[in-house]
Amino acid sequence: MGIRLTGKEKAAVFILSLPDEDAKKLMEGMSEDEIREISRTIARLGQMPEDVVREVREEFLTRFANQALNVRGGMQKVKDLIFKVMGKEKGRHLLKELQQGPKNTPWEILNEMEPTLVATFLANEHPQSIALILSQLQTEQASFVIDFLAPEVQQEVIFRMAKLGNLPPGALEDIEESLLAELEAMGASRGLYTAEGGGGVSKVAELLNLMPRETSDKLLAFLDEEDNPLAEEVRKEMFLFEDLLLMDDKSFQTLLREVSNDELLTALKGTDDRLKEKFFGNMSERAAEMLREDLEMMGPVKVSDVESSQQAILKVARQLEADGSIVILGKGSDDVVL
Template sequence: MSETPALKGPQKAAILMLTIGEEHAAKLFARMHEDEIRDLSHAMAQLGTIPAELVEAVCEEFAANLGQAGRLIGSFETTERLLLKTLPKERVAQIMEEIRGPAGRTMWDKLGNVSETVLANYLKNEYPQTVAVVLTKVKPDHAARVLALLPDGFAMEVVMRMLRMENVQKEALEGVERTLKMEFMSNLARTQRRDAHELMAEIFNSLDRQAEARIMGALEERNREAAERIRSLMFTFDDLKRLDAQGVQTLLRGVEKERLTLALKGAGEEMRELFFRNMTERAAKLLRDDIAALGPVRLRDVDEAQAAIVAAAKELAAQGQIQLSEGSNDQFVE
């Protein structure tokens, strides 16, 4: 059999597609992912004139590989068809969504659909030059949000490289793209699946107390195990007592005084003391006076204020500024 060492995979595939003719090629294209179509089309457009002996060698190699035991061609479509024979359609759709990762035609489109927090947490461990390349390829507003979440010194290194950046060589760009696809996107796809109980815990966190008690009570009657699992995953205002002193102080800097006053109006003395002891003596006295002067307040208003503070704490935790200890009463020591 003739050898085809000078050809890469996409080039061999492009030759085969041209060899089988438009009708058969169209059927194969219909079964391919958009990224595969793009890569294959690019290879086809760059082929030029192919000698007959090289075409024959590619066809022989393909036939030989196809005939070898254990040599199979896998794709998104073949995987999906196989899963549909054994799993419900909804479950297959969920699995395929996880495998494919964020939506988008190209790698850079996909990155644009990744939250800035997740992307920043990954990029902060990369070389500044790599981060600069990535931020020049995504949309400016998304790049701005990512840049704002990077450590200050590191962000400045990235900015300086972006300012000095000229046209990135194709090979370097493809290298960055391959790394993102192999490391970041594959890991993201594996971690994107969300447990249903975690989602319900977030929903319960947003309910007011009366609605939460009513629905949780009904769920306990129907499925006590699920109710206990959801309750263990919920993070409420009272759980803020698991913050260390530095975490409480960081949270206080980002919370409006009026909202804190309203939230503590409906809180127990232990929760109030948590905030008081992390304030100056004068600020704590003023806050006590404001709470006392507030008079009767609606429970719903208190719930909304406490929920807003919990949401602020979670956002700070996502940014790495504080640590939330869920599921235990342990405190952290820096």
């Protein structure tokens, strides 16, 4: 391509190359801010050479062809799409309707059971079976359940989950029928369906993110011994409190607006100076000074309380990212912000 274009300029060229009706449909799916930005870019563009337009379209089609193979459903995907198309307020109403529908799978039941009961229910299962079952539960529930398993079982389950790939449709049918019969026999109540589904490195990284640091460190050490390259893949996918340093300032400020001062104060206790300065630098001078003084005056805090506050902030960050409100460039991310 003779002319170097930015990402926005490529998007503008691609839209202009479409028939008006197709361009209209494409822009209807954009947010108001996105429409404003693309409109400004289009207004600045001059006449584009045909070879440039052709290369832009070919690049788009190539990227689309590569990404289209990685198709995965689940409630989180539904939520992301609904929020983008309908907005958060209307989207929440539709999600509520979807979530209150009939509950017909064991995953729905296990997601709403007390984690201790699920751990007891799975205690006599083979680690491979436990890994398969937990891979189908929502991440937070699975992390709680693993925490109640025996240490040696935790290690085996995490290792086997990391090795799991995406299961083909129909692969779980026999397991579902057997589990459902056992759960109904013990009178397990049914609840809200929020299953995410799927094992693999990403699932294990999400689970470890939600566990106490001591537990996750031990499980990672076990993975290192069993399969070091696999452990490194998991580490790259994990989002730790220190990774907040990798967020851009605009996203950081959005996160700060959603976090309580008490939660932040506890979370920053014992963190390194670079991360503290990142927080201070995204506040007003007065707010930063008050936080510094509060930290200096703060007495000893339990490590478990610090980790709990840090996890709460990370949970908010992940939710904001899922809503499209912030961008997180975590460890191992290949994302590029244009």
